Amino acid sequence: xxxxxxxxxxxxxxxxxxxxxxxxxxxxxxxxxxxxxxxxxxxxxxxxxxxxxxxxxxxxxxxxxxxxxxxxxxxxxxxxxxxxxxxxxxxxxxxxxxxxxxxxxxxxxxxxxxxxxxxxxxxxxxxxxxxxxxxxxxxxxxxxxxxxxxxxxxxxxxxxxxxxxxxxxxxxxxxxxxxxxxxxxxxxxxxxxxxxxxxxxxxxxxxxxxxxxxxxxxxxxxxxxxxxxxxxxxxxxxxxxxxxxxxxxxxxxxxxxxxxxxxxxxxxxxxxxxxxxxxxxxxxxxxxxxxxxxxxxxxxxxxx
Ligand SMILES: Nc1nc2c(ncn2[C@@H]2O[C@H](COP(=O)(O)OP(=O)(O)OP(=O)(O)O)[C@@H](O)[C@H]2O)c(=O)[nH]1
Ligand SMILES: [Mg+2]
Numbered sequence: 001x002x003x004x005x006x007x008x009x010x011x012x013x014x015x016x017x018x019x020x021x022x023x024x025x026x027x028x029x030x031x032x033x034x035x036x037x038x039x040x041x042x043x044x045x046x047x048x049x050x051x052x053x054x055x056x057x058x059x060x061x062x063x064x065x066x067x068x069x070x071x072x073x074x075x076x077x078x079x080x081x082x083x084x085x086x087x088x089x090x091x092x093x094x095x096x097x098x099x100x101x102x103x104x105x106x107x108x109x110x111x112x113x114x115x116x117x118x119x120x121x122x123x124x125x126x127x128x129x130x131x132x133x134x135x136x137x138x139x140x141x142x143x144x145x146x147x148x149x150x151x152x153x154x155x156x157x158x159x160x161x162x163x164x165x166x167x168x169x170x171x172x173x174x175x176x177x178x179x180x181x182x183x184x185x186x187x188x189x190x191x192x193x194x195x196x197x198x199x200x201x202x203x204x205x206x207x208x209x210x211x212x213x214x215x216x217x218x219x220x221x222x223x224x225x226x227x228x229x230x231x232x233x234x235x236x237x238x239x240x241x242x243x244x245x246x247x248x249x250x251x252x253x254x255x256x257x258x259x260x261x262x263x264x265x266x267x268x269x270x271x272x273x274x275x276x277x278x279x280x281x282x283x284x285x286x287x288x289x290x291x292x293x294x295x296x297x298x299x300x301x302x303x304x
Contacts, residue, residue, distance in 0.1 A: 013062040015095030015179040022110030023071025025100040026131040030162040031068040041206035054193040063184040079293040097126040104135035134161040203271040207264040219245040221302040235279040
C-alpha cells in the first residue's frame with residue numbers, strides 16, 4: 001500500500017449506529033431517509049418495527065451502518081417485552097447511539113428507559129435528533145433543547161424533520177465526526193443486511209397496520225411461503241401468509257367480499273415492485289395461529 005492509499009484508508013470513517021427512541025418517534029422514517037431507500041416500514045401507529053434492521057448509508061469518506069430498532073417501552077405483554085429486548089441488544093453492536101425523540105410529543109416513560117441505558121453504556125457517544133420540528137413552534141423547540149441538554153450529555157443535539165428532510169446533512173456530519181476511523185463494513189451498493197423476503201413480508205405487514213385498527217395490527221405477523229420466478233411475463237411470484245390470533249381478526253383482514261385483503265395486496269404489491277424493480281404476482285392467505293403472540297415458540301417461528 002502506498003502512503004497516500006494508507007492515509008486515505010485511515011481517514012475513512014465507519015461504524016455501527018444504533019437508532020433508539022420511544023415508539024412512533026420517527027426512527028424508521030429517518031432510517032429510510034438516511035439510506036435513501038425504503039427498507040424499514042413506518043406507520044402512524046406505535047410499535048411498528050419489531051426487528052433490528054440494518055440500513056447502510058454511504059457518503060464521501062464514510063459508511064454508517066444504522067440499526068433501526070423497535071421503540072422501547074414498558075409492557076406486560078410477553079411479545080412486546082421480546083421486541084424491546086431486540087432493541088436493547090442492538091446497543092451491544094454500537095459505536096454510536098442516535099437517539100430520536102419526538103419534539104412535539106415527549107414520552108417521559110420511554111425517555112427514562114433510554115437515559116438509563118445510555119448511562120449504563122458510558123463511553124459510547126450519543127447524538128440526539130429532536131424530530132418532527134415541523135410540528136412545533138420555535139419557543140417550544142428551544143424549551144425542548146434546553147430540557148434535553150440538562151438531561152444527558154449528548155455529543156450533539158440536532159433538531160430535524162424526517163418527513164420534511166430538515167437538517168439531515170447537519171445530522172450526518174455530526175455522526176461521521178464521532179465515528180471511528182476504519183474500512184467500510186459493507187460493499188458500496190449494499191443498503192441493508194436483511195433479505196429481500198423479510199422486507200417484502202414487512203411491506204405487507206405495513207399495509208395491515210395502515211388498513212386495520214385496534215388490536216389487529218398487533219396480532220398480525222407475515223411470513224413468505226413461496227418466492228419464485230413465475231416464468232410468465234418475467235414476473236416474480238410471491239405467496240405470503242398473514243397470521244392473526246383469532247377467527248374474528250381473520251374476518252376483519254379479509255373484509256366484506258374479500259375487499260380488505262384485496263386493498264392490502266394491491267398496496268403491498270406496488271411497494272414490492274418498486275423495491276424489486278420487477279413485476280410481482282402477489283397471493284395472500286390469512287391464517288389463524290391461535291394466540292401466537294403469547295407463545296414463545298410460535299413467536300420465534302414467525303420470525304421474532
Ligand atoms: N410531522 C412529522 N411526522 C413524522 C416525522 N418523522 C416521522 N413522522 C411520522 O411519525 C410516524 C411514526 O414514524 P415511524 O418512522 O414509523 O416511527 P418509529 O419510531 O419507527 O416507530 P416504531 O417502529 O413504532 O417504534 C409516522 O406517521 C411518520 O410519518 C417528522 O419529522 N414530522
Ligand atoms: Mg420503526
